[in-house]
Amino acid sequence: MFYLSLETQHQSDVAHMAYFPEGDVEPDFMKEIIQELAREKQWIPARFHEAIDLGNLHSGNQWGEYLKWCEGVIAAHQTKRESIYKKRVLLSAKFEQHAGEVFNDSLHDGEIVQVVRADDEVTLFLDMSGGFTSKAMIQLTFKGAVETGELARDYVYDELVEIGSGYALRVLSGHPYEQWTIVFQEVEVRFVFRPKAYAERERYTDVREYLQDLTPTLNYFIVENHEFVAVDVQNIEQRADGFYSDTKWLGKTTEQVIDRIYSDTRRPLCSL
Known part of the structure; x- marks a missing residue:
């Protein structure tokens, strides 16, 4: 049913470890990589094990063959990942928008x-x-x-x-x-989503300046107990212990308030 598994992903990761087709690798770094390959031999064909154990895979006559094995694994995995993505797009089209x-x-x-x-x-x-x-x-x-x-x-x-x-x-x-x-x-x-103004959050030193730059037609939320809770950003006020929207505490500092506010970018919260 699935292509993706611990085994298929791990073999792909191992194939990437020492895949240096250009061959320009520092000896000390390659030594570390070969040592890592020795710990991952279960994912590598047995014909390469001896060279890995001896530490001469990179310098021996099997290096070219090993690179071809890496290329094959990487290419096959990439093809499968592309197929997974295409199937995912087709399935997502069956869902509510x-x-x-x-x-x-x-x-x-x-x-x-x-x-x-x-x-x-x-x-x-x-x-x-x-x-x-x-x-x-x-x-x-x-x-x-x-x-x-x-x-x-x-x-x-x-x-x-x-x-x-x-x-x-x-x-x-x-x-x-x-x-x-x-x-x-x-x-x-x-x-x-994050409001558009969030991308320039570092330049704001006053909560009111940030709130003025929020698009008034959007709906805004904070996250409390891993739920999205609506807040009225036009009704935020500063009290003795911090900033509030009605009874909802948003933080003590401008940075904390900015970090708590999310928006829907004109989309309602949605379900499938």
Whole structure:
């Protein structure tokens, strides 16, 4: 059902370790790489093991053959990853528009900050500030879910497939990788963005200046207990212990307030 696995990803990673087709590598660095390969021999064909153990893989007559093996593994893995992405795009087109956006994006390098399990639902809350999507925070609630494996904090790779009973998502997370698979019937998706002014947050020394630069037609939120809570940014006031929007405390400093505010960029919070 899945191509992605601990085994396929690990072999690809190992193939990249010593793939230096230009050959211009510092001897001491190459020595360290060969030592690392010795610890990863289970992923490397047995015909290269002796040269790895002797430490002369790079200088011996098998180096060219080893590079060809690396090239083959890397190319095959890349082809499979491209196929996974194409299938993912096709599947995301079956989802409600906004939910499809999440699965059409990459979740690579997201931080899994919370996992909540209740009955047959599993909810992931991801901080995407270090990722490759414009969405800042994403909440995924899988319904009719059955999961196996473990999740680490760093979301690295995934594969989405369609099965007879719904969908299945496999995730590799952490370093070293943990493998987690969830089969689900449907998924509810919520996400928020950073306001445009956030990109220049360093220049703001006063909360009011920042609030004045926020687009008034958008909806704004803070994250509390891993939920998106609406706030009225036109009604923020400073009190003795910090800044508030009604009863919601936003922080003591301008930096803290700026960091707490998210927007919907004219999109409602959405679900599949």
